[in-house]
Amino acid sequence: MDLTGPIWYPYTQMQTAREPLKIVSGEGVYIKDDQGVDYIDAISSWWVNIHGHANPVIAKAISEQALILEQVIFAGCTHEPAIKLANELLRKCNMPNGKVYYSDNGSTAVEIAVKMAIQYFYNSDKPRTKILTWENDFHGETFGAMSVSDQGGLNAAFTDLMFETIKIPIPKNPDDEETFDKISKIAAGNDIAAFIFEPLVQGAGGMVIYDAEILEKTISIVKKSGAIIIADEVMTCFYRTGTFLATDQINTKPDILCLAKGLTGGFLPLSVTVCNDMIFQGFLSQEKKKALFHGHSYTANPLGCVAALASISLTEEPSFIENLEKIKTILRAKSLSYQTSYPILNARYCGTIFAIDIPTKDEGYFSTQFNEINEYFLERNVFLRPLGNVLYIMPPLVISSEELHYIFQKIDDFIKTIIEM
Numbered sequence: 001m002d003l004t005g006p007i008w009y010p011y012t013q014m015q016t017a018r019e020p021l022k023i024v025s026g027e028g029v030y031i032k033d034d035q036g037v038d039y040i041d042a043i044s045s046w047w048v049n050i051h052g053h054a055n056p057v058i059a060k061a062i063s064e065q066a067l068i069l070e071q072v073i074f075a076g077c078t079h080e081p082a083i084k085l086a087n088e089l090l091r092k093c094n095m096p097n098g099k100v101y102y103s104d105n106g107s108t109a110v111e112i113a114v115k116m117a118i119q120y121f122y123n124s125d126k127p128r129t130k131i132l133t134w135e136n137d138f139h140g141e142t143f144g145a146m147s148v149s150d151q152g153g154l155n156a157a158f159t160d161l162m163f164e165t166i167k168i169p170i171p172k173n174p175d176d177e178e179t180f181d182k183i184s185k186i187a188a189g190n191d192i193a194a195f196i197f198e199p200l201v202q203g204a205g206g207m208v209i210y211d212a213e214i215l216e217k218t219i220s221i222v223k224k225s226g227a228i229i230i231a232d233e234v235m236t237c238f239y240r241t242g243t244f245l246a247t248d249q250i251n252t253k254p255d256i257l258c259l260a261k262g263l264t265g266g267f268l269p270l271s272v273t274v275c276n277d278m279i280f281q282g283f284l285s286q287e288k289k290k291a292l293f294h295g296h297s298y299t300a301n302p303l304g305c306v307a308a309l310a311s312i313s314l315t316e317e318p319s320f321i322e323n324l325e326k327i328k329t330i331l332r333a334k335s336l337s338y339q340t341s342y343p344i345l346n347a348r349y350c351g352t353i354f355a356i357d358i359p360t361k362d363e364g365y366f367s368t369q370f371n372e373i374n375e376y377f378l379e380r381n382v383f384l385r386p387l388g389n390v391l392y393i394m395p396p397l398v399i400s401s402e403e404l405h406y407i408f409q410k411i412d413d414f415i416k417t418i419i420e421m
Contacts, residue, residue, distance in 0.1 A: 018371070021383075026053025029399045031383060039383040042393045042407050046385075047203070047235050049266030051314050052398045058265045061310040062303050074102065074299040081305035088312050089274060092244055093257055097277040101292070102270070102300035106234035106260035107140025109271040110196070112294050113256045114144050116275060117194035117228040120282040123290045128193035131165045132186065132222065137197060138204035139232050148196050150205065153366060166192070174213040183218060187225040194256075195222040196230040199246035200350055203235040206365070206390045207355035209348045216250040228279065229254040234271070238262035239315065239397060242328055242351030255279055263304075265311035266396075270304035324397055327352045330404050342419060355392035356411075358418065364388050373414070380410045 009020065022034040029052055030038045031045075041049065051058065069079060086100035101116075103109055114131065121128040131148050138154075139145045146155045147162035155162070166186060171179040186192070199215055202208040219229055231254035236246035238261070243249055245257065256279060260271035283292055298304075314320055331349040338347030338356060345356040360369040367388035377384045384391065391414075393407055 018375070021378075028052040029396045029403055037381065039378070039381050040395075040399075040403055040407060042377075042382050042384050042395050044262075044394055044396050045266060046261075047240070047394055048261045048264075049396045050238055050262045050311060050398075051265045051320075052396050053266070055265060055267075055314070057314060058267050058307050058310040061306040062267060065303055065306040069302050071298065071301055071303075073297075075295060079300070079302055079305075081302045081309065082300040085305045085308050086272075088309060089259070089272060092312065093274055094248075094253070095257075095274060095276055099275055099277070099280045101273040101275070101294075103273065103294075104269045104296050104298055104301075105140075105271050106232075106258065107142040107145040108296070109234060109258040109260050109273045110139045110145040110148070110230075110232055111142050112273040112292075113196065113230045113232075113258050113275075114148060114194065115294060116256060116273065116279055116292065117230060119290075119292065120228060120279055121193055123282050123285065128191050128227075129163075130192050131163075132192050132195040132227070133165055133167055134197050134202065135167045135169050136202050136205040136208060137167075137232075138202065139196065139198070140234075170208075170210050171214050171218070174211060174217060176214075180217060180221065184221050187222045187227065190225050192222065192225055192227040194228040194230050195219070196232055199231050199233060199236055200241050200249065201236055201246070201353055204365075204387065206357075206387050207348070207353060207392045209350045209353075209355075212249045215247075216252055219250070219252045219254075223252065228256060230256040230258065232258045234258050234260040238311075239324055240352055240394065242324070244315075263311070264307035265314070267307040267311075268301065268304040269298075270301065270308060320397065323399075324352065326401055327395070327397065327399065327404065330401060330408075334408055342415060344419070345415070352397060353392065353394050355390055356415075358386075358389045358391055360389045362389075376414055376417075377410060380413075382407055382410050 023031050024034050025032045029040050031041050032038050072079060089100055090096055090098050101112055103112055118129055133148050136150050139149045146158060148165050168183055169179055200212060223229060231247045233245050237259045247254055255276050257274040264270050283290055328351055331354045335347045335349040335354060338345055344359055347356045358369050360367050362368055365388040369389040370386050373386045373391055
């Protein structure tokens, strides 16, 4: 494949990038290139694949639906797959009186959530426009999603074009009263429209993991101000943190949830913004202008909806739950082992996510360590995409213990090449 060809690849500096793998097929946790080489997809193809590539149950559901209804406008029309999926999601999210707003990717799910929050107060004639978020959070690439993300180097070209947000550090621990006092003072102004956050794990920011008690305490403080609570579960949903939602691990529930990535099991682009009844009621009016004006041509695509329904059904199989527990057990054990043997690596895990920091002079997303790590594992048939110097795995949740141990064997070997024993 020639990088000078017609394709401009995402998150890629085209002048210095290696030739991309030409993938011709996938099965289970493996992807196969045009040379017949199989690679373990250790990052679930950007965190979307839950049940393995070419899962026959999801593929069959899509195939059958394609012969019935492939797409229809979702303004003025509806269809059974969308209705069924909405009911299933409300059940799984424990939001029985909520509403599901369909879109097509994580960034737009976040855009919709932010628009819901701001317009909710606008509709009540008590406008609030300030958004509170964690430092180091990442919420997507569209302008609203970029605005509520930590700017960093990724969005430097657009900084002056984004709306202002208030960014607060994640408290160091549940007893970090200094930071919690700062949060309390910010929230006390009663002008915060929403608090949006990545629950428990900041993904693109380097797989930064923090305690559920910290999140619980922060939400409780902010909620007293009347602000809307938005959980960006785009990456963390579908058992990535060990539970269906990361926010299942806290008692104070969000008003709005953003779900995407694993929603269709990795087959088709689909996302949802799920809100409680309080938010929905704020848009009911005789005035049409108080409606939420947001939509896409492929909103609630029937093929995506049946894929998501099939994916949800697979997560409720006993074999899925059993394998999930095996993955969590292995990651927990490896994390503790590395913490003892190699404290410099900052080994950490949350549910089915594992990460370490590779020592390097230029830490962070733009670390030159990326190429070295990437090449090492490709040569050993493991597909990873490090976040700069952060090496992480987030495998399909059907990965076997043997396949997971193989990945860790290669990680062990790599560590030995960079750290003196």
